[in-house]
Amino acid sequence: MGIGLGFDTGGTYTDAVLMDLSNGKVVRKAKALTTRDDLSIGIGNAVKNFDKSLFKDVVMVSLSSTLATNSVVEGKGCRVGLVSVGREFDGSIPVDAYAFVDGGHDLKGKEASPLDEDAVEAAVESFVGRVDGVAVTSYLSVRNPDHEVRVKKIVENRLDVPVVCGHELSSSLGFNERAVTSIMNARLIPIIKELITSVKAVMRDVDIKAPLLIVKGNGTIMGEEVASSRPIETILSGPAASMIGAKSLTGKEDAIVMDMGGTTTDIGILRNGQPRLEKEGAVIGGRRTRVLAAEISTSGIGGDSRIVANNGRLTLSASRVVPLCIAASRWPRLKDRLKAVSETVPRQTPESLGIDNVVLDSEFFVKVKTVGGENLSDDNRRFLDLVSEEPFSLREASAALGIHAFDFTVAKMEENGLIQRIGLTPTDLLHAERSYVQYDPEASSFGVAYAAKRLGVPPVEFIALAKQKVVEKLSQELLRKLFFEETRKLEIDSVGLDLMNKAISRKDGLDFRVRIGLNKPIIGIGAPVAAYFPQVAEIFGAELLLPEHSEVGNAIGAVTGSVAETLELLIRPRGSGSDNPPCTVFSALGKLDFDTISAALEYADTEGRAFVVEQAGKAGADYVDVKTDIKEKRYDVGGGLGAGNALLEIEVVLTAVGKPRQFHTAA
Amino acid sequence: MSKEEILKKISDAVVNGKPAVAKEGSEEALKNGVRPIEAINDGLVRGMAIVGDRFAQHQAYLPQVLISSQALYAGLDVLLPAIPKGESVAKKTVAVAVVEGDVHDIGKNILKTLIIAGGYQVIDLGRDVPTEEVLAATESKKPDVLALSTLMTPTMLSIRDAVDGLKESGYRSKVLVAVGGAPVSQTFSDEIGADHKDNDAIHHVAWLKEVL
Structure with a gap:
């Protein structure tokens, strides 16, 4: 029996799943908290929950991880030098060393200016000791990669760093x-290598020898060697994995996949069994890259979203807090203090404060970081010391330290990641009504009791109101995504917004009513979906699939993904007239001229095919199949003489897809 | 002569295609303290707009438009240098060019004239403009619209190359691209990713009014 071991390290939880690869059945699943400082600890904790005897049958290990995404967003990574050929880089992300050299090509792939190799040598010399990786980018290298290839050789001869x-x-x-993509990629290489090394160490401890694969942002997977050279392709891999998992769990090829996690809800669309890719390239950390990742919308509504009842208003905030039930199981003394708070008469906080500055008595803070905070005031420093082991509410801290609550700037410290807030969340709602119990439900009940008192309603009603808020928010996010897919526009005007809200609330307008129906099912993925998604599906009259094991959907997607490598070739006729004119082929393999289009297509089918098959093999694929997608672009020629139809170009996309190679010990 | 009379003189000179009169009227405007911008907008441009309208309604022939444009330019030669620095209100700019490999620029010149008459600033890059030059000018002069044309079939691909170049340099999202010329079709415009296609200068100005 061949078993696949899949992991997903999400923002909050690390999921693990053991799947029988012969029949796609989930054998075991486990969850542990994600350890952001060293992901392999959380992965190890998740693995500990499994029966060790199963490990001997593990033939592949696959990991989907937010590490690359987070590292880019947080600006982490090694020192990178950039060699920019033929055009100055716009400096949209910082580099640690930079050199501009003459060279580059023109739009037809001809050398626009010879590569200044002396300048490259000098640049590389100046990089010595200042960089841990080098990115090379050349003007129009997609028309002719020759200068990038030559610069790479020069760098590799002098420096022992990835290029x-x-x-x-x-x-x-x-x-x-492309420059941004290369720089980010170079920056990530040591980070992903460290992850691979530490995960492999965890695997070794439990005697798993199978190879490690990593999920890419387009939902396919790649072997560790390829992952160490192209880590940027792992960005946004979590949501992509959840879409592949959803497909694997339901067998649906066309569906809307909604993955509600602790921190966020991701919405993506499966069409023909594939997530739709963002053609322009994924945007990460506010920068457009050229990484082809699944186009998935992410919104800040999750099981850990903060719920605030203040001045008669119930607010669902996008900020993330630790649910009371989880905090109480970690710091048991919290429960009694919460109970005491729930018995007090609540004070409302002034409306004028921003929601982050509203600090309730039922909210606690605990220190999360050991570094930073050098510029804190004495009062804040004492606060930080106090909450270093045990969480305290602002009121408790004020009493314990004899300092007025307003003298602490907790919202600021929270924003800087020094402290973490603990508070009421959607996860607590479910614990309080006992519909989903994983942690301490009593803590949640006390939290709900206090919040209900603040809002002036009975706890049962409070839970219903708050859950309704979550359903509305999820419905809004769903419609936004569907509208975007349709119109490619993110902003919704006031009329659109009104129609949207009427469709969700199902309240009539003066003279009309709005109903929006979906033409494909919703697949719900994630732990808390059963509590909210049925109502969301009902609003849109949609079929809802809540597959079993959906709470580990990402990890399942990691195991069931295929290994895929792609080569794009662009064939452009030189001149016009003939049916089979001379042409030029542009691809990563270089620029090549052919006498006829058919010769160029033949080249794609032989050399191109051989290249992708080899790449797929390197990426860890077995039983490779090559899919050829040929798109011929033609245009009309209008007016006067020579009116007719002409060939603009032919795009050939070769995709080699295979199953991940399995590891079998000699019996 | 009153200001109104001077402006009327300039405008009539353009309508009737009299470069010498347009120049004279423009000089008189400056001498009598008419603001250059006012003389351009309410004199030259107004006259050109009248010609453009007549052309659109088939009440004027193409040569008349071209002669009127000569009068327009004669007036502009006097008035443009006289605009005090800083006063030139930020007008929207359109760059026009006949692409690499083609020298047929009558259509481009008509378009240029009507765009000026429409109240926009024109950067004329000329004819048979090398693609790299189109790209460099787009980056350095930052027009709001880049209008590219050709009369010949083979050189249509130079338009495609220019659009590709804009994508490479990152300027594609910063400029609207309009394409035109006899052989240029809607399918061509769509496939290369242009924003607009026109084979008619009047319509093109109408489109500019819509998007700018």
Whole structure:
């Protein structure tokens, strides 16, 4: 029996699943808290929950991880030098060393200016000791990669660091975007290598020898060697994995996949069994890259979203807090203090304060970081010391330290990641009504009791109101995504917003009513979905699939993903007239001229095919199958003489897809 | 002569295609303290708009438009240098060019004239403009619209190359691209990813009014 071991390290939880690869059945599943400082600890904790005897049958290990995404957003990674050929990089992300050299090609792939190799040598010399990786980007390298290839050789001869070229990561036009992608990629290499090493150490401890694969942002997977050279392709892999998991769990090829996690809800659309990719390239940390990742909308509504009842208003905030039930199981003394708070008469906080500055007595703070905070005031420093082991509410801290509550700037410290807030969340709602119990439900009940008192309603009603808020928010996010898919526009005007709200509330307007129906089912993924998604599906009259094991959907997607490698070739006729004119082929393999289009297509089918098959093999694929997608673009020629139809170009996309290679010990 | 009379003189000179009169009227405007911008907008441009309208309604022939544009330019030669620095209100700018490999620029010149008459600033890049030059000018002069045309079939691909170049340099999202010329079709415009296609200068100005 061949078993696949899949992991997903999410923002809050690390999921693990053991799946029988012969029949797609989930054998075991486990969950542990994600350990952000060293993901392998959380992975190890999740693995500990499994019966060790199963490990001997593990033939592959696959991991989906937010590490690359988080690292880019947080600006982590190694020192990178950029060699920019033929055009200055716009500096949209910082680099640790930079050199501009002459060179580059023109739009037809001809050398626009010879590569200044002396300048490259000098640049590389100046990089010595200042960089841990080098990115190379050249003007129009997608039309001819020759200068990037030559610079790479020069760098590799002098420096013993990874070198990343723009054309290796993207075949799309966009000099700065390719540069950004290469820089981010170079920065991530040591980070992903460290992850691979530490995960393999965890695997070794439990005697698993199978190879490790990593999920890419398009939902496919790649072997560790390829992952160490192209880590940028793992960005946004969590949501992509959840879509592949959803497909695997339901067998549906067309569906809306909603994955509600602790921190966020991700919404993506499966069409023909594939997540739709963002053609322009994924945007990460506010920068457009050329990474082809699944286009998935992420919104700040999750099991850990903060619920605030203040001045008769119930608010669902996008900020993340630790649910009371989880905090109480970790710090048991919290429960009695919560109970005491729930018995007090609540004071409302002034409306004028921003929601983050509203601090309730039922909210506690605990220190999370050991570094930073050098510029804190004495009062804040004493606060930080106090909450270093045990969480305290602002009122408790004020009493314990004899300092007025307003003298602490907790919201600021929270924003800077020094402290973490503990408070009422959607997860607590479910614990309080006992519909989903994983942690301490009594703590949740006390939290709800206090919040209900603040709102002036009975606890049961409070839970219903708050759950309704969550359902409304999820419905809004769903419609936003569907509208975006349709119109490619993110902003919704006031009329659109009104129609949207009427469709969700199902309240009539003066003379009309709005109903929106879906033409495909919703697949709900994630632990808390059963509590909210049925109502969401009902609003839109949609079929809802809540597959078993959906709470570990990402990890399942990691195991069931295919290994895929792609090569894009662009064939452009030189001149016009003939049916089979001379042409030029542009691809990562270089620029090549052919006498006829048929010769070029033949080249794609032989050399191109051989290349993707080899790449797929390197990425860890077995039983590789090559899919050829040929798109011929033609245009009309209008007016006068020579009116007719002409060939603009042919796009050939070769995709080699295989199953991950399995590891079997000699019996 | 009153201000109104001077402006009327300039405008009539353009309508009737009299470059010498347009120049004279413009000089008189400056001498009598008419603001250059006012003389351009209410004199030259107004006259050109009248010609453009007549052309659109088939009441004027193409040569008349071209002669009127000569009068327009004669007036502009006097008035443009006289605009005090800083006063030139931020007008929307359209760059026009006949692409690499093609020298047929009558259509481009008509378009240029009507765009000026429409109240926009024009950067004329000329004819047979190398693609790299189109790209460099777009980056350095930052027009709001780049209008590219050709009369010949083979050189249509130079338009495609220019659009590709804008994608590579990152300027595609910063400029609207309009394409035109006899052979240029809607399918061509769509496939290369242009924003607009026109084979008619009047319509093109109407489109500019819509998007700018």
